[in-house]
Amino acid sequence: MESALLVHRLHFAFTVTFHYLFPQLTMGLAPLIVVLKTLGLRRNDETYNQAARFWARIFGINFVLGVVTGIPMEFQFGTNWSHFSRFAGGVIGQTLAMEGMFAFFLESAFLGLFLYGEKRLSPKAHCWSAVAVFLGSWLSGFFIIATDAWMQHPVGYERAADGSAQLNSFWALVLNPWAWWQYAHNMSGAGITGAFVMASVGAFYLLGRKHVEHGRIFVKVGVVAGCVFSIVQLFPTGDGQGRMLAQNQPVTLAAMEALFTGQPGAPLVLIGQPNVPEKKIDNPIVVPKMLSFLTYRRWEAHVHGLDEFPQELWPGTIPLLYYSYHIMVGLGTIFIAIMVVAVFLLWRGKLFDARWMLWVLLLSLPFPYIANTAGWMTAELGRQPWLVYGLMLTADGYSKTVSAGNGMFTLLGFMGMYTVLGILFLFLVRREIEHGPLAATSAH
Amino acid sequence: METLWFIIVAVMLTAYVVLDGFDLGAGIIYLFAARTGDERRMVLRSIGPVWDGNEVWLLAAGGTLYFAFPQLYASSFSGFYLPLMMVLWLLMLRAIGIEFRAHIDDPVWQGFFDVVFCVSSVLLAIFFGAALGNVIRGVPLGPDGYFFEPLWTDFRVGPHPGILDWYTVMAGVVALVTLTAHGALYVAVKTEGDLSRRARRIAVMAWPLQLLLTCVSLIATYYIQPQAMDNYKTYSAGLLVPVVVLGSLGVIIWAATKNKEKLAFTASSLYIAAMLVGAAFALYPVVLPASTDPAYSLTIYNSAAGHHGLVVGIVWWILGMLLALGYFVFIYRMFRGKVRLEGQGY
8 A cells, every 4th residue: 555655746746746847937927927917008109018928828838738737636635645535525625616716717707808809809909808817816826725724734624523624713714824925925926937937038038139129128027026926935925934934833944954963053054964863964064053044044943853752753855855945945045036136237238238147138048937836845745644634645545446556657647748748838939939929920 | 615616616617617628628629620831820819818727727726626635636536546647647748739739830730730739639538538537437545545556447337446437438429429519619610611510510410429428327326326316315406417418418509500609608608517517416525436335435424625725725715717708798798709710829
């Protein structure tokens, strides 16, 4: 049965990781497209409308991938994690069903209108349809985060006679403080992806001296938004989530930081390899007392170490958790540096001629995806060994009737399918970038 | 309260089948009815702005099912593991078939996605029919409320059936024929000229088969699940269902031959809705019958979520549904009328 658990975990991990490559761009681009549409309306400048249409085409391709890879996520709660669903459905069924009712209907209805209805709508109405798509995608994000937040920090429930969790306070579920910090952190993460992608494509045009006018708009909007989102990602959202973690999942924090021994004035490890058997960090580079200060705002505060918790409650894969967390934070810091410099250059009017900076923007494209993925791995690996924190172990949640062989069959099927989808996506997006912002919108 | 949610989920699933049914049907007849590139684009344009929204009904119904009957969701989704995964793959292929085809104006590219779109539509119709067949026939539930069905065993209806046996295969064929006619009528309504005429002819040709299969499936259902008639005996109002089924079938052929495509399409929607309502009515209050021991059957009572959650859900569900209906009315009005090719956009 060990291996069935592993297959089901990999099944969900693989499909959700691939899936989230697309919604983060959907949610990140949606507000930027609204900005472009609004600027176009305000300044009565067709260039902004062309820019908006260009990004709408990429948004459309990306959205399709997000939808088709998202459907399996809802299904897998039942197919691969049926014991979890039976246990938690009475609570998280609420948020998942609300996602369908409030977000999906809104999003799907207005996306068609936004992508294909420009000729039938007034410019203002078309702008509003972009706002509706933006709202729909961000609502969708909220309901998913609220679901995950309940698994991280269960609230608003009671145990029924059969042991399952049942809702007893709707508002506690929706106003879960964990959900709001996580949502803010996650959405600014999506915003970073949207901003970097836009800036990167703009930099590509400027470096190649093509579509210069549009390229400048992309870079400008991208770096301004990127600067705001990158800073918000660290403070207050990242900071807030870190302190909530210290309060509610201290063992997770200890594992993320690889703090094997609890101590006052705990150091922050910048680089180093966790050596779990010997309970130490190899080749460490640390900032003394920094972890205590960041967590509790006091240099001498005691931070709980892994030694203060029974080993069976440690997250299972401490090295991977540690690296995920450090990659996320490291990249997040670099993003701030890049975007602050870029905005400074923009302010001095030198950005469009600073080719080195445009190169940096161009090449930074993959890193927000890596950072967002690493962030989610931190959240989900950090919750282990729990599926619902403190209530249900991951090992108890998978579908006992679905054997490892059947799970492997469909996991391999998804891998094949997603390879094809990924290639198609890259191929079509590359084509759109090559055609540029002046190409006619292709409809059916 | 459980009964109310049973009705809500049944209505949402019915809405899904009626709505996504016509774009699945459009996919089924796609390669045969639409011969030229322009005709194919017309079919795709007729469903283009709405198919994604139609499919959301499946997701919303799935979400609502999960919320209201978590035990049923857990049990049926893990039990129908393999066919559901295949449905997912087909839904994916179909979606990219529709959406990516138009991106490149090349006969090889478009020819490939044409076939993907058509084949996935055909298979999905059969799968959905077989799924309904499984739910009516019953599954080998254990005392813990779980089961796992292989794709097939010996194709016979017994205590340990597979996903596919003669009954569920028949249900798949019923769904295929029904949705073929449904989609053909939709295309007939939404287009003009040869394409519209050809689509209507497909619906007319499918009709005798539809009538025959309707009767055969009703008899077969009675044969394998005699207790399906119990509710009809207790509540005679249920007898309206077969009357509506046969009546709407009659209207379909009458209207289709008289060139009243809109009326025929409406009748076809009604026919599908009546068939599904009839099935739900026959099952109630069971939601997943056990082929092993009737005591293991999942009912609305032993699979529902807690009372508080169900009550709270009513509030937001009504709000959400009103909003969704608002969008739908708005979108269908925006894109009403016959599809034409000139000009940009739909």
